[in-house]
Amino acid sequence: MDTQAEAKILAAVDDQFAAQVQLTQDLVRFPSLRGQEHTIQDFVYEVLRSRGAVMDRWRIAEHDIKHHPGFSPIDVSYENAWNVVGSFRPRSESGRSLILNAHVDVVPTGPADMWTAPPFEPIIRDGWLFGRGSADMKAGLAANIFALDAIRAAGFAAQATVHIQSVVEEESTGNGTLAASVRGYRADAVICPEPEEEKLVRANAGVVWFSVRLTGRPAHTREMAEGFNAIDAAYGVIAALRELETRWNAERSRHRYFEDLEHPINLNIGRIEGGDWNSMVPAWCTVHCRLAMYPGTSAQQVRQAVEACVKAHAAATPALANNPPVVRWTGFFCEGYVLAEGTDAERVLADAHARVFAAPLESFTTPAYLDARVTVLYDKIPTLVYGPRSRNIHGIDEAVDLASVKRISKTIALFVARWCGIAPTSAA
Ligand code: ZN
Numbered sequence: 001m002d003t004q005a006e007a008k009i010l011a012a013v014d015d016q017f018a019a020q021v022q023l024t025q026d027l028v029r030f031p032s033l034r035g036q037e038h039t040i041q042d043f044v045y046e047v048l049r050s051r052g053a054v055m056d057r058w059r060i061a062e063h064d065i066k067h068h069p070g071f072s073p074i075d076v077s078y079e080n081a082w083n084v085v086g087s088f089r090p091r092s093e094s095g096r097s098l099i100l101n102a103h104v105d106v107v108p109t110g111p112a113d114m115w116t117a118p119p120f121e122p123i124i125r126d127g128w129l130f131g132r133g134s135a136d137m138k139a140g141l142a143a144n145i146f147a148l149d150a151i152r153a154a155g156f157a158a159q160a161t162v163h164i165q166s167v168v169e170e171e172s173t174g175n176g177t178l179a180a181s182v183r184g185y186r187a188d189a190v191i192c193p194e195p196e197e198e199k200l201v202r203a204n205a206g207v208v209w210f211s212v213r214l215t216g217r218p219a220h221t222r223e224m225a226e227g228f229n230a231i232d233a234a235y236g237v238i239a240a241l242r243e244l245e246t247r248w249n250a251e252r253s254r255h256r257y258f259e260d261l262e263h264p265i266n267l268n269i270g271r272i273e274g275g276d277w278n279s280m281v282p283a284w285c286t287v288h289c290r291l292a293m294y295p296g297t298s299a300q301q302v303r304q305a306v307e308a309c310v311k312a313h314a315a316a317t318p319a320l321a322n323n324p325p326v327v328r329w330t331g332f333f334c335e336g337y338v339l340a341e342g343t344d345a346e347r348v349l350a351d352a353h354a355r356v357f358a359a360p361l362e363s364f365t366t367p368a369y370l371d372a373r374v375t376v377l378y379d380k381i382p383t384l385v386y387g388p389r390s391r392n393i394h395g396i397d398e399a400v401d402l403a404s405v406k407r408i409s410k411t412i413a414l415f416v417a418r419w420c421g422i423a424p425t426s427a428a
Helices: 003-015 017-028 038-049 134-153 175-182 221-226 230-250 299-315 344-357 372-378 402-420
Strands: 054-059 082-088 098-103 128-130 156-158 162-167 190-192 200-204 206-215 267-274 284-293 326-328 363-366 383-385 399-401 422-424
Touching: 003 017, 003 134, 003 156, 003 402, 017 038, 017 128, 017 134, 017 402, 038 054, 038 082, 038 134, 038 162, 082 175, 098 134, 098 175, 098 372, 098 402, 128 134, 128 402, 134 156, 134 162, 134 399, 134 402, 156 402, 162 175, 175 372, 190 372, 200 344, 200 372, 200 383, 206 230, 206 299, 230 267, 230 284, 230 299, 284 299, 299 326, 344 383, 344 402, 372 383, 399 402, 402 422
Parallel strands: 098 162, 098 190, 190 383, 200 363
Antiparallel strands: 054 082, 082 162, 128 399, 156 422, 206 284, 206 326, 267 284
8 A cells, every 4th residue: 555645645634624523513413312313314415415425315114124133123113214325436346345334323311411511512622522422423424424535635536335324223223224234235344433442343242122011000008008019029020130130241251252341241221110109009110121142142042031031030929920021122132243353354454553543453342232233243244343432422421532533534544545445536
């Protein structure tokens, strides 16, 4: 690779970085919570179209994807669930193709009054850009777009097709990237700049969502003993599920890349609702859960284990024996993956990273869900999840380190140049 060309590309990332930050802020201003992503997707569509991409925009339809083994069941409308892909194609294809993937959906803000500034007002303090979705992962989407901009601004064109994917549903099902796969998008490598602390994800956990619904016997609190309290009973179910969690964590030494994590399998009781009145014994309680699994364990196996656990607990609890809780599965039903070592794509990323950071690329295991499971498990594409430093993702005062975003953007730009190949625009 021509070092002069690379120097030009790196300088172009620097030159355009103010505009890149501005685009990132524009993206953060959209409150792209689940079911409300259509307006940001319209915006992204224009951003990519104005750069000359061949555009594709479609609404995810359950019937298109529900037969895929990586499908997650849903109980929401996909009326506003649009995916956008902008494809940049060379005049003649001579290099290796690439997908640059990012999601625009964000998790809820939590209590807005806990935030230092309103969560969808992207402010910059001490080199950090704050806002819900700033790190996870609107900075990554902007980095993908500006990596290609830098190549263009430096006077070059990639010599293979690059698809920039802007997907939804990453925080709930993974059905957005899945729908892009079902639609036929393939490439020789995928990069996804999730906030991964400037490291490459070697392995990640699978994730399922489920809810447990308990039915009580309502009564006046005067005759409380004659009722059966569904909320009280939920504690027992949660305790039983925690035992399952403990058992699976104890097995971590048997799972390559997870041995050194202290607690790789997290059960999160994310939401609970129940009861109707302070002075009524509650007739119902629903507990909404998120549970992880090791790569190689199927979501179906997890489902069986959870249902068996709840069933055994109910059988051993007199008031639940004839009134067993009902377990429902909507949301993530996704398996984890391990990124094979020693691929060409990883080598090219490691070299590009070393050029920018003057330090070797490290890889690590994350116990969180990643859309990369779609392209790794089903499409067999080397998928490099690699992105900037962050703070408080899914928490309060989420922020992304802008200097880190710039470094990551440089690595991605160099990766594109080396992976796809480049040629001067004038001679193209
Ligand atoms: Zn994310």
